[in-house]
Amino acid sequence: MIKVNNRPIEWQEGMTIKKLINSLKYSYPVLIVTINGEHIPREKYEEAAVADGDDVKIIHPIAGG
Amino acid sequence: MSCVLTAEKVQKLKAARKVLKEIKYEPAKLEKGYANKTLYINLSDNSIVSKDVTEKMKDVFIGGKGFGLWYLWNAVAPSTKWNDPENEIVISPGPVGGITQYPGAGKSLVVSLSPTTGSVVDSNVGGHFGPLLKFSGWDALEIQGKADQEVIVFIDGNKGTISIEEAPLEAVDTHLIIEELTEMYAESEEDKRNISVVSSGTAAQNSLIGLLNFSFYDKRRKSPRVKQAGRGGIGTVFRDKNIKAVVVKFNGVKGDLNNPVDLKKIQELGIKLHKEIHDFDAIQTQKREVGTANLVEIMNDYDLLPVNNFKYGYHPETWKIDSKQIKKKVTQNMPDGCWYGCSMACAKAVDGFELKTGPYKGHKVLIDGPEYETVAAVGSNLGIFDLEHILECNFYCDTYGVDTISLGTTTAFLMECYESNILNKEITGGLELTFGNKDAAMELLHQMSRGEGFSKIAGQGVRKIKELLVKEYGADSHFLNDIGMENKGMEYSQYISKESLAQQGGYAMTNKGPQHDEAWLIFMDMVNNQIPSFEDKAEALHYFPMFRTWFGLMGLCKLPWNDIEPADNRQTSEPAKVPEHVQNYVELFNSVTGKTIDKKELIVQSERVYNFQRIFNIKMGFGQSLHDNPPYRSVGPVTVEEYLSRQDRYDQQMKELIGVDPEGKTIEEKMQITRKYREDQYDELRQTVYKRRGWTENGIPTLEHIKNLGIDFPEVVEVLKKHL
Numbered sequence: 001m002i003k004v005n006n007r008p009i010e011w012q013e014g015m016t017i018k019k020l021i022n023s024l025k026y027s028y029p030v031l032i033v034t035i036n037g038e039h040i041p042r043e044k045y046e047e048a049a050v051a052d053g054d055d056v057k058i059i060h061p062i063a064g065g
Numbered sequence: 066m067s068c069v070l071t072a073e074k075v076q077k078l079k080a081a082r083k084v085l086k087e088i089k090y091e092p093a094k095l096e097k098g099y100a101n102k103t104l105y106i107n108l109s110d111n112s113i114v115s116k117d118v119t120e121k122m123k124d125v126f127i128g129g130k131g132f133g134l135w136y137l138w139n140a141v142a143p144s145t146k147w148n149d150p151e152n153e154i155v156i157s158p159g160p161v162g163g164i165t166q167y168p169g170a171g172k173s174l175v176v177s178l179s180p181t182t183g184s185v186v187d188s189n190v191g192g193h194f195g196p197l198l199k200f201s202g203w204d205a206l207e208i209q210g211k212a213d214q215e216v217i218v219f220i221d222g223n224k225g226t227i228s229i230e231e232a233p234l235e236a237v238d239t240h241l242i243i244e245e246l247t248e249m250y251a252e253s254e255e256d257k258r259n260i261s262v263v264s265s266g267t268a269a270q271n272s273l274i275g276l277l278n279f280s281f282y283d284k285r286r287k288s289p290r291v292k293q294a295g296r297g298g299i300g301t302v303f304r305d306k307n308i309k310a311v312v313v314k315f316n317g318v319k320g321d322l323n324n325p326v327d328l329k330k331i332q333e334l335g336i337k338l339h340k341e342i343h344d345f346d347a348i349q350t351q352k353r354e355v356g357t358a359n360l361v362e363i364m365n366d367y368d369l370l371p372v373n374n375f376k377y378g379y380h381p382e383t384w385k386i387d388s389k390q391i392k393k394k395v396t397q398n399m400p401d402g403c404w405y406g407c408s409m410a411c412a413k414a415v416d417g418f419e420l421k422t423g424p425y426k427g428h429k430v431l432i433d434g435p436e437y438e439t440v441a442a443v444g445s446n447l448g449i450f451d452l453e454h455i456l457e458c459n460f461y462c463d464t465y466g467v468d469t470i471s472l473g474t475t476t477a478f479l480m481e482c483y484e485s486n487i488l489n490k491e492i493t494g495g496l497e498l499t500f501g502n503k504d505a506a507m508e509l510l511h512q513m514s515r516g517e518g519f520s521k522i523a524g525q526g527v528r529k530i531k532e533l534l535v536k537e538y539g540a541d542s543h544f545l546n547d548i549g550m551e552n553k554g555m556e557y558s559q560y561i562s563k564e565s566l567a568q569q570g571g572y573a574m575t576n577k578g579p580q581h582d583e584a585w586l587i588f589m590d591m592v593n594n595q596i597p598s599f600e601d602k603a604e605a606l607h608y609f610p611m612f613r614t615w616f617g618l619m620g621l622c623k624l625p626w627n628d629i630e631p632a633d634n635r636q637t638s639e640p641a642k643v644p645e646h647v648q649n650y651v652e653l654f655n656s657v658t659g660k661t662i663d664k665k666e667l668i669v670q671s672e673r674v675y676n677f678q679r680i681f682n683i684k685m686g687f688g689q690s691l692h693d694n695p696p697y698r699s700v701g702p703v704t705v706e707e708y709l710s711r712q713d714r715y716d717q718q719m720k721e722l723i724g725v726d727p728e729g730k731t732i733e734e735k736m737q738i739t740r741k742y743r744e745d746q747y748d749e750l751r752q753t754v755y756k757r758r759g760w761t762e763n764g765i766p767t768l769e770h771i772k773n774l775g776i777d778f779p780e781v782v783e784v785l786k787k788h789l
């Protein structure tokens with residue numbers, strides 16, 4: 001189990017930030033991602049591995065109308 | 066535009082004019098953002114009066130919406146109705162309004178009593194009117210009374226004249242009258258940019274959801290264009306007063322006309338923001354390319370785009386109306402700012418659009434927008450995924466003077482009523498108002514312009530239609546209250562709030578009604594989960610409405626605050642507030658006015674006006690807890706099909722949040738359990754928010770709170786005491 005934005009999500013073998021974002025259908029082009037508080041730049045999403053128990057934050061800096 | 070306005074026609078229009086009253090005045094020189102004078106016009110007796118702005122007014126009400134509320138408060142009694150001559154339309158730009166160095170500083174705030182809510186309403190609009198009014202020597206324009214024939218008010222800020230003129234021949238529809246008046250009052254092509262026209266349209270006079278258009282002249286397109294004060298039906302008040310247009314003319318806009326105390330600082334702040342927009346807009350919100358339309362696909366992806374009267378948040382055909390398609394229609398590489406110096410330039414336009422229906426069929430016209438709200442309101446929320454239809458509807462709403470949001474939400478409600486057999490062809494006069502029927506939706510709009518048929522009912526807005534359907538046709542009031550997306554008599558703007566408790570409050574715990582300009586918290590709450598507790602949500606429902614109110618006091622646009630962010634914003638402790646931009650605003654205000662506020666005092670400035678508006682609502686018989694009740698459609702699933710569309714989510718929530726096993730329960734039982742839980746959550750949030758805002762359990766500001774804010778005037782205390 002991992003946490004994404006403080007909500008529990010089932011962890012899966014081989015999980016990366018990219019896969020996680022896809023499975024959550026987060027299509028917003030600008031995201032602020034951290035794993036255990038460490039910032040993950042966009043170009044690292046594919047290789048950034050998510051381990052079981054990690055605390056992931058995927059923040060959408062969207063302000064709306 | 067295709068209607069060719071000949072010199073002969075202009076002569077004819079001019080010749081038919083009769084000046085009913087004209088006065089001369091000495092235009093005030095601006096000092097620290099203020100002219101220190103406001104203009105009062107009464108159309109019943111044609112009186113024109115200059116009023117002084119007191120220091121106290123500036124300290125407490127600041128300007129913009131604050132001035133509007135204060136003047137209207139003094140003009141109306143609790144018994145005053147929207148169509149009484151005592152009702153006013155007040156237009157005011159605010160002290161920062163009109164600066165050209167910092168993006169987004171050309172807004173006008175309009176305040177009036179609303180035909181649909183019965184209470185005070187405010188609307189924020191671009192275009193050049195507010196700044197030109199101020200440069201003509203007026204911090205606000207207050208219009209009271211009713212003319213007994215069609216009139217135009219004309220303010221010439223260079224000559225120092227104000228006239229009320231009988232205007233029998235001018236068109237009423239906006240795209241025609243703005244062209245006529247720009248042509249008539251300008252002395253040359255170059256002079257056209259010095260003119261701004263406020264107008265409405267034919268449907269505004271036949272419905273309660275009329276809007277005001279504020280024009281500005283687009284030099285490149287050689288055409289006047291418009292921005293809209295859409296919410297609350299102020300266009301209907303305008304037409305009820307027999308006003309065809311209010312025109313201001315001022316030649317000589319310069320960057321220092323506000324006479325600010327520190328122009329250099331303002332320039333520095335502006336340069337910094339221009340650079341951010343230049344560097345980041347393309348990778349952040351793309352306002353320069355598509356305006357607000359990129360929200361269409363984002364909302365669809367996150368299940369937040371209203372479809373079929375807010376039942377669903379997603380539709381597979383949304384790609385047909387998303388920003389990629391819109392981008393192909395709107396003209397690119399144009400400086401599309403709605404006031405000088407706005408490099409955010411989100412005011413997109415479609416050029417040369419050939420109309421396919423209605424009285425202007427075959428005309429090639431310029432269409433402003435389309436904004437996200439319009440695409441959702443007259444598109445997805447009606448089950449219509451046809452961009453050509455949306456553009457046509459956008460044009461006609463603007464020129465007829467009808468708010469796209471209210472029209473869309475009302476039509477969506479009517480379509481659901483039709484599909485639920487509450488309405489039928491007999492009642493609608495043959496209109497088959499099913500979801501997706503674009504011809505019927507368009508015909509309803511044209512009827513509104515002509516004042517005919519079923520539009521006479523449709524144009525009343527959701528609240529009044531509900532009452533009528535119950536009274537005349539025996540409809541189930543419980544069901545209508547659940548699906549009728551209005552609160553306080555105003556129709557909801559276009560976001561699905563079912564999965565965001567904070568946004569449910571952000572809609573229904575507002576001063577004027579469910580417009581998202583007070584708080585837009587869906588992503589912070591639903592996706593980012595940054596405000597999980599009731600206290601967190603209440604804090605957001607305190608801070609953001611107060612902060613956003615401030616734009617309306619200043620004459621500022623909200624977009625350059627958080628639709629562009631500095632590179633390091635995400636590293637700050639509160640990125641949602643965009644702290645660097647908040648500091649910009651503090652410095653901007655101080656640099657214009659010479660005052661020394663900080664970010665805390667900024668919030669207090671808004672809190673004064675926000676609480677005053679709440680008390681104004683109370684004075685008019687509203688503004689209490691029961692008026693903050695949302696329709697259940699904005700909180701949870703009303704119908705079985707709605708529950709089924711998100712069954713997995715609702716079942717999971719039942720298990721995890723409510724602690725009830727959904728296994729073996731019927732859909733109806735599950736819907737009941739969900740409803741009870743969600744309504745209880747909303748009630749708990751409401752109490753937490755009231756407490757945070759310094760209000761009683763019934764939503765009334767306490768005497769102690771208004772004393773702390775310094776708005777405990779005797780007349781305010783008198784209103785409150787009846788309720789405490």
Ligand code: SF4
Nearest residue numbers: 169402403407411622
């Ligand atoms: S951001 Fe858009 S709406 Fe706001 S002032 Fe600029 S052009 Fe006008």
